[in-house]
Amino acid sequence: MRLSHQERAEIDFVLTLRRRWSDVLYPALRAQYDARAADAPPATRKEAAPVVRALPSYRWFAWMERGAQKMLWRAVSDAVVRHGSARGPVCAPAALELDPALELPDWYTAWDIHVQPGGVWRNDASADIYELGAKLVMLGVNDDYTFHRAFVATAVPPGAYRRIVDLGCGFGKSTWPFKKAFPSAEVIGVDLAAPCLALAAEKAGAQGLAIRFRQADCAATGLEAGSADLVTSTMLIHEMPRPHLAATLREAGRLLAPGGLLRFLDFTWTGDPFRDVAIAEHGARNNEPFMAGSMGADMEALCRAAGLEAVRWVAFDERGRGSLDALAWPARAEWHFPWAVLEARKAA
Numbered sequence: 001m002r003l004s005h006q007e008r009a010e011i012d013f014v015l016t017l018r019r020r021w022s023d024v025l026y027p028a029l030r031a032q033y034d035a036r037a038a039d040a041p042p043a044t045r046k047e048a049a050p051v052v053r054a055l056p057s058y059r060w061f062a063w064m065e066r067g068a069q070k071m072l073w074r075a076v077s078d079a080v081v082r083h084g085s086a087r088g089p090v091c092a093p094a095a096l097e098l099d100p101a102l103e104l105p106d107w108y109t110a111w112d113i114h115v116q117p118g119g120v121w122r123n124d125a126s127a128d129i130y131e132l133g134a135k136l137v138m139l140g141v142n143d144d145y146t147f148h149r150a151f152v153a154t155a156v157p158p159g160a161y162r163r164i165v166d167l168g169c170g171f172g173k174s175t176w177p178f179k180k181a182f183p184s185a186e187v188i189g190v191d192l193a194a195p196c197l198a199l200a201a202e203k204a205g206a207q208g209l210a211i212r213f214r215q216a217d218c219a220a221t222g223l224e225a226g227s228a229d230l231v232t233s234t235m236l237i238h239e240m241p242r243p244h245l246a247a248t249l250r251e252a253g254r255l256l257a258p259g260g261l262l263r264f265l266d267f268t269w270t271g272d273p274f275r276d277v278a279i280a281e282h283g284a285r286n287n288e289p290f291m292a293g294s295m296g297a298d299m300e301a302l303c304r305a306a307g308l309e310a311v312r313w314v315a316f317d318e319r320g321r322g323s324l325d326a327l328a329w330p331a332r333a334e335w336h337f338p339w340a341v342l343e344a345r346k347a348a
């Protein structure tokens, strides 16, 4: 899509606003918190929340967080609707498997996730809006899908994978790198959103990538039990209610062959009460109603119940270093997600 100067200017304005929020406002709020909490530091997220909300810059910070997000989707949606959305054909070797009878769960359609009007599932424009918006949400750091490539390169050990299943694959940016890294593997992307899958398959075909994009709930993929050596997801599990998260882990356990690996890139609590309050409130202001609940889930217990072992979270640096092999993040002043990889293995 060739954006006009006006559209580019609108998007640049929102991007700059979001950068100011992340790089200037968030560190200022942190400094206020550190000064206020110096004598009696809150020990938990619950204790820290009222302290954070009473800070002088809090209301401005909170308004800017949601306001800039709404402006972003407005600018992106307007541009996409103005230019129109038309899906091209899905060319071999890519394949698209849609299920017209699939009913989308109520919890999935009830929310405009990430404040994207209409969500990612409604029509062709939803997928195009999501694709353009996703770059901006990442403040420019993922323009070349750097962190998806880093996930594949650093969080997944080299191996002769026969089948890789990417759950919640969206418009394919998490799935394409798997086929590029493991060309002999059968790679399958699964998602509920038909428009995203169509975009994913169109772009996979254009890149010559033999990937099956399949419309299904990731808690009931319909794929054969024990058929996958690797089950992955990126940015999926914080979007689902706790019972669905448990069902998704059970499905991953069912899909994996003995010794097969699970790698889910998502978020986990940092243990820093200020930071964790900011993350929880980000979820609330960003229409991510299940984020705090899924981050608080007992993954060890859920994975064990799914027949998975060797469960651990490791921190992930989305700027390019990727998986850090321990649950410790480098110090950073600006706002950023607590990226982490959930690792587990199907019992042999």
Ligand SMILES: C[S@@+](CC[C@H](N)C(=O)[O-])C[C@H]1O[C@@H](n2cnc3c(N)ncnc32)[C@H](O)[C@@H]1O
Pocket: 108, 120, 121, 167, 168, 169, 170, 171, 172, 173, 174, 190, 191, 192, 193, 196, 216, 217, 218, 219, 233, 234, 235, 236, 239, 240, 244
């Ligand atoms: C934040 S997007 C991430 C997409 C992709 N993994 C990426 O990194 O770009 C989350 C995706 O999960 C999908 N999703 C959410 N719940 C799902 C479910 N129960 N089954 C299948 N897909 C689901 C959404 O439709 C959306 O495309």
